[in-house]
Amino acid sequence: MSDTDTRDPTSLRTPIVAVLGHVDHGKTSLLDKIRGSAVIEGEAGAITQHIGATAVPLDIISTIAGDLVDPDDFDLPGLLFIDTPGHHSFTTLRSRGGALADIAILVVDVNDGFQPQTLEALDILKRSETPFIVAANKIDTVPGWKENEDSPINDTYEAQTDRVRERLDESLYEIIGNLSDEGFSADLYWRVQNFQRNVGVVPVSAMTGEGVPDLLTVMMGLSQRYMKEEMEIDVAGPGVGTVLEVKEEKGFGTTIDTVLYDGTIRSDDRIVVGGQNEPIVTDVRALLQPRPLAEIRTESRFEKVDEVSAASGIKVAAPELADAMAGAPVRVVRDRDIDEVVAEVQAELADIAVDTAEEGVVVKADTLGSLEAMADALDDAEVPIVRAEVGDVAPRDVSVASTAEDGKQKAILGFNVDTLEDANQRAEIEDVTIFTDEVIYQLIEEYEEYVEGIEQAQQDTILENITRPARFRILPDHTFRQNDPAVVGVEVNSGTIQNNANVVKFEGNEPDRVGQVKGIQEQGEDVDEARAGNRVSVAIEGPTVGRGIEEDDELWIEIPEKHAKILEQELASEIPGDELEALNMYLDKQRSRDPFWGK
Numbered sequence: 260m261s262d263t264d265t266r267d268p269t270s271l272r273t274p275i276v277a278v279l280g281h282v283d284h285g286k287t288s289l290l291d292k293i294r295g296s297a298v299i300e301g302e303a304g305a306i307t308q309h310i311g312a313t314a315v316p317l318d319i320i321s322t323i324a325g326d327l328v329d330p331d332d333f334d335l336p337g338l339l340f341i342d343t344p345g346h347h348s349f350t351t352l353r354s355r356g357g358a359l360a361d362i363a364i365l366v367v368d369v370n371d372g373f374q375p376q377t378l379e380a381l382d383i384l385k386r387s388e389t390p391f392i393v394a395a396n397k398i399d400t401v402p403g404w405k406e407n408e409d410s411p412i413n414d415t416y417e418a419q420t421d422r423v424r425e426r427l428d429e430s431l432y433e434i435i436g437n438l439s440d441e442g443f444s445a446d447l448y449w450r451v452q453n454f455q456r457n458v459g460v461v462p463v464s465a466m467t468g469e470g471v472p473d474l475l476t477v478m479m480g481l482s483q484r485y486m487k488e489e490m491e492i493d494v495a496g497p498g499v500g501t502v503l504e505v506k507e508e509k510g511f512g513t514t515i516d517t518v519l520y521d522g523t524i525r526s527d528d529r530i531v532v533g534g535q536n537e538p539i540v541t542d543v544r545a546l547l548q549p550r551p552l553a554e555i556r557t558e559s560r561f562e563k564v565d566e567v568s569a570a571s572g573i574k575v576a577a578p579e580l581a582d583a584m585a586g587a588p589v590r591v592v593r594d595r596d597i598d599e600v601v602a603e604v605q606a607e608l609a610d611i612a613v614d615t616a617e618e619g620v621v622v623k624a625d626t627l628g629s630l631e632a633m634a635d636a637l638d639d640a641e642v643p644i645v646r647a648e649v650g651d652v653a654p655r656d657v658s659v660a661s662t663a664e665d666g667k668q669k670a671i672l673g674f675n676v677d678t679l680e681d682a683n684q685r686a687e688i689e690d691v692t693i694f695t696d697e698v699i700y701q702l703i704e705e706y707e708e709y710v711e712g713i714e715q716a717q718q719d720t721i722l723e724n725i726t727r728p729a730r731f732r733i734l735p736d737h738t739f740r741q742n743d744p745a746v747v748g749v750e751v752n753s754g755t756i757q758n759n760a761n762v763v764k765f766e767g768n769e770p771d772r773v774g775q776v777k778g779i780q781e782q783g784e785d786v787d788e789a790r791a792g793n794r795v796s797v798a799i800e801g802p803t804v805g806r807g808i809e810e811d812d813e814l815w816i817e818i819p820e821k822h823a824k825i826l827e828q829e830l831a832s833e834i835p836g837d838e839l840e841a842l843n844m845y846l847d848k849q850r851s852r853d854p855f856w857g858k
């Protein structure tokens with residue numbers, strides 16, 4: 260603490276709020292609505308625009324919420340909303356191994372219901388154990404809805420017709436049902452007693468502001484009730500934060516937009532920042548905040564400040580930041596030992612580091628947090644990773660992927676990243692497949708489809724090179740030639756006779772090779788194979804009819820032991836049922852002699 264600092268050393272910081280949900284369900288609109296209401300309700304300057312975040316103080320919240328909130332019930336200072344909605348920024352926003360956001364709003368369009376990114380957001384919330392509420396948005400689009408701008412939900416609900424209320428209820432219960440399917444016990448927020456155990460659903464309209472008072476009230480109540488202890492920080496202590504974005508800024512070089520969640524950062528502080536290769540130790544050159552709207556016409560969009568305290572969003576300008584990573588920790592050194600702080604940053608980075616295997620796919624993602632989320636999802640899908648890095652897909656990633664021995668691993672999975680042009684060219688030459696997507700599970704699904712395709716092709720080739728089982732019978736009075744080769748009419752009982760396969764006859768369970776198929780004809784035409792049920796004539800090189808084989812004999816295609824093993828263990832589900840039947844009968848015969856045959 261500096262000599263002039265007279266503040267209470269511990270104080271309660273603002274909870275950090277993130278907004279998640281499927282695209283177009285209204286995340287941005289909801290944030291805009293909250294900001295807009297706050298601007299209208301507040302005195303000038305009462306809400307502060309941070310870098311990457313908006314702080315809405317308690318008195319503004321209580322004005323917006325009206326009767327719903329009594330400011331005397333609260334001692335948290337308000338809510339800090341992260342401005343970039345979506346789970347992409349949510350995963351970036353980490354702190355000491357957990358989510359940086361203390362609380363989240365999951366936006367679900369009442370008409371559209373649960374969608375892929377809703378599920379993905381839920382999954383991320385579950386993993387990070389972040390408390391959240393569901394904003395069931397766009398209630399104003401329920402057919403017949405009568406708008407009551409900025410009204411609490413109860414008032415506007417009462418003002419609707421029965422039919423409209425029924426329709427809304429149906430949508431809300433569908434959302435509650437979906438949440439339950441995902442393992443969350445949920446209910447309309449006014450019925451929820453314990454927000455730690457149950458997820459509250461708040462009907463809102465980001466367009467008309469209906470339900471927004473409720474939403475803010477629930478957020479505030481939830482934070483106050485369950486998070487107060489976590490909000491107690493040493494406000495004057497050395498600042499701790501997370502890089503939200505690394506940005507070039509005219510006149511300042513590379514800067515890091517940072518969310519500070521503990522302590523204070525000053526414009527003369529030395530800081531340690533997580534970098535691509537190692538922690539970066541550097542001195543703050545300037546702390547920048549957005550200039551208030553009225554002064555926006557001046558030459559810089561930013562104004563310099565001497566210090567900021569958590570929770571807040573701040574742009575930090577400092578040398579050597581080119582290697583800084585989104586999602587990486589930022590720590591102020593102040594009076595502490597520099598090595599100790601570097602070790603802390605290293606430990607945090609190691610905590611995020613993805614476990615890699617000797618062999619596997621290459622993974623790229625835009626931030627450390629999303630890289631971690633990718634790694635988790637791939638782990639669930641049992642896909643090993645050989646290399647995981649933050650950044651666009653580059654030629655050297657292709658080089659790494661191209662060394663994979665298993666064709667299925669000659670792949671790069673890029674989440675929320677671009678592919679550099681020369682990486683694409685290289686990939687084509689090296690036969691590496693690059694997948695990119697903005698939804699993790701879709702990305703993994705694409706990759707799984709690709710793997711399935713390869714496996715199918717592999718099985719098809721195996722099947723082509725493997726002897727197929729067949730059981731067939733020489734028809735009486737169908738000897739067309741005695742020998743060299745013997746030509747007989749046969750009926751295929753089960754399986755497939757293929758040209759050039761060897762033929763055996765069982766004496767009891769003792770197989771005896773009698774010859775080799777040297778031609779198959781069906782109704783006078785040469786064919787390559789005969790399937791179960793077919794009657795064909797077969798030329799067999801080796802035996803003489805009457806010696807070796809007889810009319811009415813049951814014959815088999817000889818299956819090499821290795822082939823029998825592959826057929827039984829790997830291809831049983833690929834081959835037709837009758838072929839499997841022939842195989843099993845063949846195995847039974849062989850195994851009654853030698854129980855381990857083909858195993």
Ligand code: GDP
Binds near residue numbers: 280283344396
């Ligand atoms: P995001 O992709 O989740 O950030 O969604 P946006 O906030 O961009 O909203 C997507 C579209 O839905 C836009 O056209 C919005 O105007 C519209 N929208 C969002 N919220 C509401 C709402 O409550 N009511 C209505 N009628 N439209 C909405």
